[in-house]
Amino acid sequence: MATMHDVANLAGVSLSTVSYALTGVRPVSEKTRARIQAAMDQLGYQRNAIARSLASRRTHILAMLFPAIERGLSGTALEFVTSAAETARERGYHLVLWPVNDQEGHETRELLQQGLADGALVMEVRLDDPRVALLHEVGTPFTLIGRTEDPDTLHYADIDFETTVRDALDHLTALGHRDIALLSHSRASLDAGYGPTVRVGAAFERYMTERGLSVVVRHCDESADAGRIATAGLAASHPRVTALMTMNDAATFGAMAELLERGKRIPDDMSVLSIVSSPRVGALSHPRLTTMSAPGTELGRLGVTSLIAQIEGTGATALHTLIPCRLDVQSTTGPARLPMNHTP
Amino acid sequence: MATMHDVANLAGVSLSTVSYALTGVRPVSEKTRARIQAAMDQLGYQRNAIARSLASRRTHILAMLFPAIERGLSGTALEFVTSAAETARERGYHLVLWPVNDQEGHETRELLQQGLADGALVMEVRLDDPRVALLHEVGTPFTLIGRTEDPDTLHYADIDFETTVRDALDHLTALGHRDIALLSHSRASLDAGYGPTVRVGAAFERYMTERGLSVVVRHCDESADAGRIATAGLAASHPRVTALMTMNDAATFGAMAELLERGKRIPDDMSVLSIVSSPRVGALSHPRLTTMSAPGTELGRLGVTSLIAQIEGTGATALHTLIPCRLDVQSTTGPARLPMNHTP
DNA sequence: ACGGTTAGTCGAAACGCTTCGACACCATGT
DNA sequence: ACATGGTGTCGAAGCGTTTCGACTAACCGT
Structure with missing residues (x-):
């Protein structure tokens, strides 16, 4: 050379x-x-990239921090990852994957202190994520994909769960639904303070209450079986429910299977709206799922762009962007079945 | 610091x-x-990782080359990517994503010649993949995830499509099926010499012919709609078919939807076996898909291990590993419906 | 008691670049 | 004619390691 x-x-x-x-x-x-x-x-x-990095103290490498164990990455995550990697490359940066799962952060700290990465993209953010303190301490610029509880001083891009839930409910109530249940991620994720679970739960409660509707929420694991069980339980405890709002792809498919097996027609007897999903996933079911699709590509692009801006000291304004999911109406949502007597 | x-x-x-x-x-x-x-x-x-790299001429960075455009990465790919990244980290290496799509390879070459990566993991390999020559020329060690036409001199880990198809056919014929159709990836991927499409097609033809069975193959795009259309066509042209072997997740779901809509019962009237898939995807359908699941995790681990061995000059033997998909029998395969008259 | 190893340490020279200070040169405006 | 200031270029000092050659002291067999 x-x-x-x-x-x-x-x-x-x-x-x-x-x-x-x-x-x-x-x-x-x-x-x-x-x-x-x-x-x-x-x-x-x-x-030579390495010599350049050593002399200039800029590696042009961005690290993507994701806790690998937790059920692996979802389909949306893949979109996000490729989009982030692509954006990085366009800007002359490289994206390296750091699947780290140490609660104490020892490993993450070591990795950061080796000076390989100029900045970090933090995925699967929890409300009280300890990585934030770690990154501050080490002095590495970072952008969250997600948000902590109080992220005002941080840079982040996240799904606008509030708007997403509101839009979802608008869609359903416009169709006449009043008895709507939420099928969400696992209780464990809720307890862990995983952003999407917490925020969607809160938004659901808030908007349902605002509309004077009763709040029915089921948490279930990421599997079709768990979805079936949860749906069966729901049918027993809340037979009046005419619409299911779900945020859990695998469980959604299970739920639909269970409904069909119980002789329910979709959407005639029950509407199903899957949020934080994607049309690609929605297209896998029959009837095709109405979804609210997650903006994975946009988040990847935004996150990387903001991170680079921080690193290069340009673009002084912090990234505080929330993007709602887009509604993609397909065949699993329809008018509510004729109203029954609404007294409890 | x-x-x-x-x-x-x-x-x-x-x-x-x-x-x-x-x-x-x-x-x-x-x-x-x-x-x-x-x-x-x-x-x-x-x-300091960078200074170390400069002085030792070893960056401990592995590049993952994947053509980004082509329909993005599939679900299996995600498993593969995380597994590769994890294995790399365990060994003190870093995995960086290079989503490159330049046919001429200019961009890839530049990237390689910057000396950032010690080696490359090549994904989505075609039978005549031009990247092989490029990597040789640049002198970067590499391992293919997939195979070219004649890969004896190369390092690779790939799915054993031949065995997979044979096992799949064993499963189906043991259930009494004799009229079996293959629903594969797009014709474009076949024309491009994309390994899985070509190899599965060839193996299917070979093993069906060996058993004296007629070969029916349909190519279709990666969408549920394409799967529906292909299935409709198949029903018209080959009404005797009792089993569908598919390699195309989205299309498989479409196919099942189409079958159900035509009043076919699965598996009573038609068995469906989805190969190069995963139980996780299979669990999304109702009835739950019988799949042959791709060894994404193993391939990731093997590929990285072999690449590191090449880089470090240890483990002299070349990686020539083929891993078949594992059969996961669920509810979409069952005995063939009672045999009809088999004269053509 | 004597050459020959070997363990343990040091100083200095890379590695291939960026960046700083210095300097020469030429065109200005006065 | 003279300071002023921008252009264009050079040499050298890093950046934080690894690695090579050399040296010392201890240890070996004879």
């Missing part, structure tokens, strides 16, 4: 001039610039 | 001794090793 030294020699200029020609930090005359370019072409020169 | 220099001063030894204590390349007495350790603890010292 040719080095900058070789290029300088061949072009008959000093090493630093080549560097300036490349970085543009200081002006270089058109003439010498051309000679340098010719030399680089001839040698097939590429700047 | 403390440097090795600081540690050396505090411990009262030379810089190189600290380095030797850390790398173990040369012996260091127990006494000074202890002093160095104490100094490091006191300073909270962490070796």
Whole structure:
């Protein structure tokens, strides 16, 4: 591999001039610039990324922190990851995956202190996420994909769960539904303070109450079986429910299977609206699921962009962006079945 | 951040001794090793990864090459990616994502020649994949996840499609099925020489012919709708078919929906076996899909392990591993409906 | 008592770049 | 004619490691 030294020699200029020609930090005359370019072409020169990093104290590497164990990443996460990696590359950065699950943060700290990454993208954020303190302490710029409880001083991009839930309920109530149940993530995720579970639960409660409707929530694990069981329980305890709002892909499929098996027609007897999902997942079911699709691609792009802005010290304004899911109406939501007597 | 220099001063030894204590390349007495350790603890010292890379000409970074555009990564791919990233970390390596889609390979070459990565993991391999030549030329060690047409001289881990198809057919024929159709990936992927499509097609043809059965293959895009259309066509042209072997998750769901809509019972009237899939995906349907699940985790682990072995020059034997998918019998495969007259 | 190892340590030279200070040069405006 | 200021270039000092050659002291067999 040719080095900058070789290029300088061949072009008959000093090493630093080549560097300036490349970085543009200081002006270089058109003439010498051309000679340098010719030399680089001839040698097939590429700047050594590592040496560059060492000298400039910028690695152009972004780390993506995700707790790997917790049920692996979902389908949305994949979209997010590829979008983040792509955006990074477009901007001349690299995205490295750090699937770390140490509660104490020892491993994460070591990784950060090795100085490999210029910044971090934090996934699967909890309301009281300990990684925030860690990152502050180490001094690594970071952007959350998600939010802590009080994220005003932080940079984050997250799903606007409040709006998503409201839009979802608008859709359902416009169809005449009044008895709506929420099928959410596991209770464990709620207890752990996992953002989506907590926020959707709160928003659901709030908007249902505002509309004078009663709040029915079921938590269940990420499996079709758990979804079936939860749905069966719901049918027994709340037979009046005409619409299911779900945030749990696997459970949603289980729920639909259970409903069909019980002879319920979808959407005639029961509407199903899956939020924080994606049309791609929705297309897998029959009838095709009405979904509110998560903005994974946008979040990936935004997160990386904001992180780079922090690192480079440009774009002084902090990222505080919430993006709601988009409603994609398909075949599992329809008018509520004729109203029965509404006395309790 | 403390440097090795600081540690050396505090411990009262030379810089190189600290380095030797850390790398173990040369012996260091127990006494000074202890002093160095104490100094490091006191300073909270962490070796700078970049300086290390520059001096040792080893970045401990592995690049994962995947063509981003092509329908994004599938669910199996996610498993693979996280497994690869985890394995890398366990071994002290980092996995960086390079979603590159340039046919000419200019971008890939530039990336490689920057010297950031010690090696590459190549995904979505085609039978005549041009990246192989590129990697050879650049001199970067690499391992394929997949195989080219003639991969004997290369390192690879791939799904054993031949065995997978054979096992799948064993399962189906044991249930009495003789009229079996294959619903595969898109024709475009076949034309592009995408490994799975080509190999599964060939194996299907071979094993069906061996058993004296007629070969029916349908290619369709990665969508439920395409799956429905293909299934409708199949019903018209080959009404005798009693079993569908599919390799296309989205299309499989579409196919099942279409079958149900036509009043077919699954598996009574039609068995469905989804290969190169996963139980997690299978659990989404009702009835629950019988699948042959792809060994994503194993492939990730193997690929990274082999790549590291190449880089470090250990483990002289090349990786030539094929892993078949595992059969997970659920509810969409069952005995063939009573045999009709088998004359053509 | 003597060359030959070996364990343990040091200083200095890379690794391939960025960046700083200095300097020469030429065009200004006065 | 002269300071002023921008352009364009150079040499050298880092960046924080690894690694090489060299040296010392202790230990071995004879």
